[in-house]
Amino acid sequence: MALLFLTLSLQFYLIYEKKEIPETKQSKTVKILSDPIKPTAEITYDNDSGIHVKTGYKLKNQHNLITADKLKLTSDGKFTRIGNTFVPIEKPTGKVAELLMQGEATFGLDEIPEFFLRDLVMIKNEFNAVLTDLAGKIQIITDPLVPVVKVEKDPQGWLDFDIHYTSRDLSIPRNLILKAKAEENKYLQLDQSTWIKLDNNAIDQTEKKLRELEADITSEGFRLPASEFASLEEFIDKIGGKRVLSEAYQEFLNQLSGFQADEEFQLSEDLEQQLKTHGFNIRPYQRAGIHWLEWLRQNQLHGVLADDMGLGKTMQSLIALRLGYEDSKIKNHSLIIAPKSVLQHWENEINRIFYFFRVYIYHGSNRSRKIFRSSMPYIFITTYETVARDIDFLATIPFYYLILDEATRIKNPDTQRSQAIKSLNAKHRLALSGIPVENRPAELWSLFDFLMKGHLGKHGTFVRLYEESIMAGQTSAAQQLGRRIKPFLLRRKKEAVANDLPPKIILTEWVDLTEEQRNLYGTLQDSMKNLRSSIMRGDYVNYTTNILPVLTKLKQICDHPALFTGETEPIMGRSDKFDFIIEKIDEIIDNGEQVIIFSHFLGMLSLLENIMREKRFSYIRIDGSTNQRQSLIDKFNDGTAKVALLSIMAAGYGINLTAANHVIHADRWWNPAVEDQATDRVHRIGQKKTVFIHHFLTNGTLEEKIDRLLSKKRGIADQIIGAASEGEHRWSREELLELLKPLD
Structure with a gap:
């Protein structure tokens, strides 16, 4: 109220x-x-x-x-x-x-x-x-979380890094972020008055990419070898991270793009004198190569020494190996993997360059594993096949250096050989190859998968981003790939660095089929009408079982009808090519010079060998079954033998035959790069005479057509690394029809 x-x-x-x-x-x-x-x-x-x-x-x-x-x-x-x-x-x-x-x-x-x-x-x-x-x-921060990657490089070549997050001007440790997320909190209380909003998607993405990086976990963060710097840089980019780089790591990145090898790089006085005593005259480009290899070692990086054949890759790599042992005082063994034919050559060169070091050729049925237990370091030399057989044992040994000679032997990543070699454990890895890409860019991927796993991404990604684009003629993809591998691949061509190397003159001589050859060739082609019809209809035709055997028989007929019929008598007068080769050998020997003849048919070598015996010419023969190759090579190089009959696949690499100044290619190989490599057994450092390269090709046959078709496929490796290389020898439908086309 x-x-x-x-x-x-x-x-x-x-x-x-x-x-x-x-x-x-x-x-x-x-x-x-x-x-x-x-x-x-x-x-x-x-x-x-x-x-x-x-x-x-x-x-x-x-x-x-x-x-x-x-x-x-x-x-x-x-x-x-x-x-x-x-x-x-x-x-x-x-x-x-x-x-x-x-x-x-x-x-x-x-x-x-x-x-x-x-x-x-x-x-x-x-x-x-x-x-x-x-x-x-109290402040509630909802700004995006930005990952920050702090990277340091230690003197041993490790990249140590940790990850934290920033929002505004605040730094948030990664472990606190993960703890709050694991407790399913939407916010992280950073201190008594600050809360940070969590972005689960961003955090999940960072953690996913971190797992894919496969870095070692340390007490202070994570660790990667310096050779995987590209993977680390790519990781930072993918998570949208900020970089905080130490001075040492920044200098390392600067050198990757700006390192200049010194052509006046000096070795120790004792080593310089020893090398001179053993007949080594180190050229300026070789000093630069040794300097580059030293830079790789000091930064825990790995690389491809891809100099032209004959420019001294063996010598440069062994001097770098010696410098490594002298500098580090390490007691670990080193392993050199090479074709069987050059094991002795490597041993000889090691003895010349090291003089005092222990060397063991780990090959053959009597190879001993006991030596690996030695407390003193050895340099072991072995073959690719031996490594594949003994990988369970060899994979347990921590090697100092692992050097691959003719490294394209691991170009196929799916082979047991490649997988075995990639599983070896070594502090430093080095690949030697005058032709790092023979047929397709993916071969380069396999090489870098051995050297620096992950540097070129996963195989499927590489094929999609690089190989398919390069094979389609996109120069931008080749240039991008070239930039990515540039710091880790050193390539010098003879014409650029070996100014005193004598000229190489290529002579192509054309011959006709004899009547016998023409009949055999025509009959074989007539039998392939069904095969040609299948190709024209677009039917699937197996290259290995249906195409290659036919092409091989056609090539054999072009060399000599005896290779197809088996009738070896008479030899002369049945093939103009064969007769002209014999005439050329006579002419070379009459001039007091030496010659090597390459063929990939053992039967052709046997026919030539029969004529050499008839003419009483001193000769050597090297093929896949030859033992004691080095003694035969020495016999040729000291002038005792005037003719060398060589299988292109067994002796086309890794040996020096500079006593000759004539090379005859009796038949065309599918890949001219292999021919170039064989030629460079003669045209290399140490050669004083003009080198003559003789190609004998048969008019109107697949030899003429292969020569033309292979020329179209040149350029893939030139775009990537500036090396001469060829395309895949699996022909297109139109090219197969051209190869199998009947004679006019």
């Missing part, structure tokens, strides 16, 4: 407040304010329990907060009486109205981020929000 009276009195007062109406003494103590008051929210923070919110009303200069349920309201609810003062009030709506009616509420630590981002915004709109100093310092 009293509150109703006060309400009526209040209304009467507002109507007549400007009129002179007599008041009682009591009425004069009543104050009625015209400005409404907003509710007040007092917000405090305790870092153990969380946020406490207390709501209510209070007048200006009044300290006590009156909760909503304690208010004395007029009947219309528009005014409240606080003491003798009537004040119009504002009433909030929605969720904050409930908070006002409750009078107080507590929000736990895990609720604080959402309270500040959502509830506090609404409170500030409809309340006088009063935050204590501690509560006012």
